[in-house]
Each structure stands twice: as C-alpha cells, then as structure tokens.
Amino acid sequence: xxxxxxxxxxxxxxxxxxxxxxxxxxxxxxxxxxxxxxxxxxxxxxxxxxxxxxxxxxxxxxxxxxxxxxxxxxxxxxxxxxxxxxxxxxxxxxxxxxxxxxxxxxxxxxxxxxxxxxxxxxxxxxxxxxxxxxxxxxxxxxxxxxxxxxxxxxxxxxxxxxxxxxxxxxxxxxxxxxxxxxxxxxxxxxxxxxxxxxxxxxxxxxxxxxxxxxxxxxxxxxxxxxxxxxxxxxxxxxxxxxxxxxxxxxxxxxxxxxxxxxxxxxxxxxxxxxxxxxxxxxxxxxxxxxxxxxxxxxxxxx
Numbered sequence: 311x312x313x314x315x316x317x318x319x320x321x322x323x324x325x326x327x328x329x330x331x332x333x334x335x336x337x338x339x340x341x342x343x344x345x346x347x348x349x350x351x352x353x354x355x356x357x358x359x360x361x362x363x364x365x366x367x368x369x370x371x372x373x374x375x376x377x378x379x380x381x382x383x384x385x386x387x388x389x390x391x392x393x394x395x396x397x398x399x400x401x402x403x404x405x406x407x408x409x410x411x412x413x414x415x416x417x418x419x420x421x422x423x424x425x426x427x428x429x430x431x432x433x434x435x436x437x438x439x440x441x442x443x444x445x446x447x448x449x450x451x452x453x454x455x456x457x458x459x460x461x462x463x464x465x466x467x468x469x470x471x472x473x474x475x476x477x478x479x480x481x482x483x484x485x486x487x488x489x490x491x492x493x494x495x496x497x498x499x500x501x502x503x504x505x506x507x508x509x510x511x512x513x514x515x516x517x518x519x520x521x522x523x524x525x526x527x528x529x530x531x532x533x534x535x536x537x538x539x540x541x542x543x544x545x546x547x548x549x550x551x552x553x554x555x556x557x558x559x560x561x562x563x564x565x566x567x568x569x570x571x572x573x574x575x576x577x578x579x580x581x582x583x584x585x586x587x588x589x590x591x592x593x594x595x596x597x598x599x600x601x602x603x604x605x606x607x608x609x610x611x612x
Contacts (some may be wrong), residue, residue: 356403356405362402366399367399372454374398374459374598375395375396376397376600377393377440378602390409390410391409392406392609396608401603411427412427441456461600462513462514465513467506468587469502469505473580476579477491477492477502480579487573496572496573497576505530513527517599520594520597527584528588530584531580532544532545537568538567538568543556548561
C-alpha cells in the first residue's frame, strides 16, 4: 500500500472489503528504527555532498544550485510534496525538504503539536515565484545577492513551446503567399522538433560566449531562410565538420542546391520567436551549461 501512497488504515479497509485477514503489524515497531537510520544516512550523505561542492568551488560557500519541486501525484491536489536542491558543479543532492498539507486534527483552526501539516497553499512546483520570493525576502541577508540561472534543457524546450503556440495562433490565417503556416513542407511538428534540437545545440556548443550563442542561433534562422537565389549562410560554421551543407559544398568549390527548404514566408513568421530566444539576457543565464536533470532523476525515484 505504501507504493501507492496509502497507509495502514487504507490497508485494513481494503482487506476488510476483500474479506481478507488484516495486514500484519508485527514489523511496524521497526518502522521508527528504520526511519531514524535512513534520516541519519541521508543527512550524512548531504553533508558530504556540501563539502564536495565547496571543494569544487575553490572553498567558497556561495554555491550554484539547482532547485526543483515535486508532488506525490499530479493534478494540483496532492497533499505531500518535496523540494530537492542539487549542486550544479557535482550534481549531488545537498538538501531535501518535505512538505505536507495532510492534517488529521479534529479542530482545523487549532492544530495539535504533532500535526503533520507544515504547508498551505497551491500544490504546484512554484518555479516561477520561488526566485522572486527569495529576492524580495532577502533570505541570505542584504550583503548577499542571488542570481538566477536557467536550465538549458528548459530553455531549449521554449523554442518548441513558442513555435507550437505560434501555430495555434496562426491557425486559419493565410501568410502572404496565400497558404497557412503549417502543413506539408511547412511548419510541421517534425520541423519544430528539429528546430528545438538545433537551438539546444547552439547553446550547448557555445558556452564560452553569449555572442557566439547568438550567432549560432541566428545561423539556424538564416540557414532556413536561404534560397538558391539568395543564400544567407554567413553565420554558418565554415570549418570542415560544419553542419551546413552549403558550406561543405563551398569548400571544394562545388554548387549546392537546397532541397525541401521551408518557404520564406514561414521562416519570416518565426523571426519574433528567434529574436526573443536569442536575447542576450536569457543566454547569459545559460553560460553555466547545467541542467536540472539531477533533480528530475531524484524526484523520479522518490
């Protein structure tokens, strides 16, 4: 029953309905012992992770961390959740906080001393409000400033989200060529997935410079905008292992003819999306090169 988030009372009720003997309780006395041992091991492991993260940061305790929340079940109605904090440098968990809205007190206005309820409010991840709350409340004092970084994986997904939103917004409308935005050989789901992947690679391959990130992102846009009559591959990489087929053909002096290219009107409709996602303020938060994957992995096994 624990595997589905239910306790002993639910197990007894289930056994009664199914005309089964009640669940055994002879092992329940060991639960506290196991809980205490698990808690001590957890605290020791996180303390070691903090020391390792400090060592990786040249002895400085101003650490870059990834914070993510998770709840016991979906639907914004869960009563139990937690927040995990991992080190960006090591990927190890350095802190875990459990929240619960479950209350069995007979008087909901006067909670008992052993009440498990330690949280009230919305059962969501709260990622968009957490940083603002930390800055406004100055939880680390006036002398310490907190800077928000972005998960590269989440930023990459913004390209797909924005393009799908554009498809929905432009549904039923015609572009200047008299055709809709989406359709065969136009902005399809497969094309959106490719653009999202290219955008993520443009960030990951240029972690040393925001300017290089911007150039790589606009290289994607201009590459898609190019035609045989008007090639625009100035931002595309020109080395021997370049992904641009035009540049590959150009090196030995051959001519490249585009195939299955997106119409110019479709690409121009995507320009505002590329402009927003190539914003230097956004890209500056991605220079660390980290993701929230360690947090997601921990949340998946809890």
